[in-house]
Amino acid sequence: MQFGIFTVGDVTTDPTTGHTISEHDRIKAMVTIALKAEEVGLDVFATGEHHNPPFVPSSPTTMLGYIAARTERLILSTSTTLITTNDPVKIAEDYAMLQHLADGRVDLMMGRGNTGPVYPWFGQDIRQGIPLAIENYALLHDLWRKDVVDWQGKFRTPLQGFTSTPRPLDGVPPFVWHGSIRSPEIAEQAAYYGDGFFANNIFWPKEHYIRLIGLYRQRYAHYGHGTPEQAIVGLGGQVFMRRNSQDAVNEFRPYFDNAPVYGHGPSLEDFTEQTPLTVGSPQQVIDRTLTFRESFGDYQRQLFLMDHAGLPLKTVLEQLDLLGEEVVPVLRKEFANGRPESVPDAPTHESLRKVSA
Template sequence: MELGIFSVGDCAPDVLTGHRPTEQERLKALTRIAVHAEEAGFDVFAIGEHHNPPFVVSAESTLLAYIAACTSAITLSTSTTLITTNDPVKIAEDFATLQLLADGRVDIMLGRGNTAEVYPWFGQDIRNGIDLALENYGLLRRLWDEENVNWSGSFRAPLTNFTAVPRPLAAPPFVWHGSIRSPQIAEQAARHGDGFFVNNLFMPVSHFAESVKLYRDQWAAHGRGTPETAIVGAGASLYVRPNSQQAYREYSPYYYSHPVLSSSGRLEEASQHTGAIVGSPAQAIERVLSFREHFGTYQRQLFGLDMAGLPETTVHEMIELAGSEILPVLRTELGVSPAGRMAGRMTVRQAVGSPIHGSSA
């Protein structure tokens, strides 16, 4: 399993001090967090795309390119890139460029996002969300897999003898499909032999387990292998302190002041039934290991550490604590090798023993 950190890049005020970083400060902080994640032994750093306040990461490939220049081993990913409102040509070229600059340590997570307003901003209709996701990804695959593409569809201009440049490496960036409730996306991921990622936040873990089961079943139905070999990833939020009393005391004001986080109910209950992990290193380890009861053996676990205006100093303290007391135990329990940090994309592929992109069955 790969262990990583993800961020949504929100630029929220600290509920205790009222301090809100500038957009420049927040972007630089995200870079420092990614660098520290690599130093602490995490395998992956992922950032999500948003186009509305309070988020600051609208150009995720640009930020990841900057982080690539500041790091040397950690796999860089998105969490999420909007497959519905981005032009597949631009995605293909941006991430091939990033892959070349980062010497291959890049993958991408595709999703529809959680902001309805983004569709009209980019000239699309949210009612076409699923169809956009399916059609745009079909084109993206062809742009990476074929040098001369002739294509026509429903949502963009046709292409005639088009070559996306630059060309990706021999294996394009590994693709994860992120979803919280759409069976079509789970089926698409399985059909193409791609990874399937559940954010595992805000709802009971059992809800996401249903999507994972559907994906695993579809993986087998499309001849990719047994359900157990499917490539699954999961998210979680993490607030870890030396003891649980400190963790709950410190995190509570941030949790209850945040409308999305607090939608999961009382913090004590959310930490038992959702992917919200709060407590000591030992409690965090126990909670992560419990996810296997719902998801089976899975290949990637990402933790959100910096949401809701938490001070950057606190985030770095948690990274340090996780690196020293959580990651070593999880690697022992789950058989994770830190060598995977040199090529997270290849680690996933080797774990399932199959090409990143199979045939378009």
């Protein structure tokens, strides 16, 4: 079971002080957070990709390459890579290069993003979002697995005798997760290729994700990759902790109430009841996270969102200390209890290399 954090890289005014961090300081803070993640024993750091304010991570490979040079163990991922508006050729080249620089500590989460204006900025039509995701990933899949590619599709110019360079490290492409919060077509795509499916369950009730993950597991088995229980599932999560639960609620409330995504909407109490957001003590986070297995089955990766809504870096680092020291060790032990031997671990470069040898 892999545990880690993901960031959306928002630049948001701290509602308790009125201070707005600069883009420069936010970028540096994201690096500091990644280094802290490795220090406290987490497995994964993932960054989003955005091309509009108030977000800064427009170039994930640049950031992850820098972090790779300063870490030794941390798996570097995305959350997500925009498969719809990026050229698959450039994705193939950029992430293969990152894979070499990080000695294989790289995987990707493919997604369509949630910002409509991005499509025309990159010459695409949002109404073609699903067809773009399907066609672009089919090309990317080939580019990493075929030394010479001849290809023709609807959304980009044809390729004739094209070789993407560098080739994937050890001939093993980075593992791919397909991220979605709403689209059964993406669950189907992940199942078809035998890739991972990441359900970022931070907004909607669990019943929605039970259906989506259930579809992915069923179709994964249909395509002959294994049993439904052997499908590779990742989940998002969102937490804020203090040792005293009421202190956590009191401290986080102004950030929740003014957050760019859900601020000025439902109450904190309603949101925590209806979604996986957990605000409270480390034990409450442990107890809530353990219920995910009851809903979704045994799964392979759990990522938490912790650095958003204007939270100061000092606070985020304190959260990571609690996560790494008090929460994740217990979760590792409890998730291992009763886990069937037939359920695989999350793929890594090393495990994929052994399979391909």
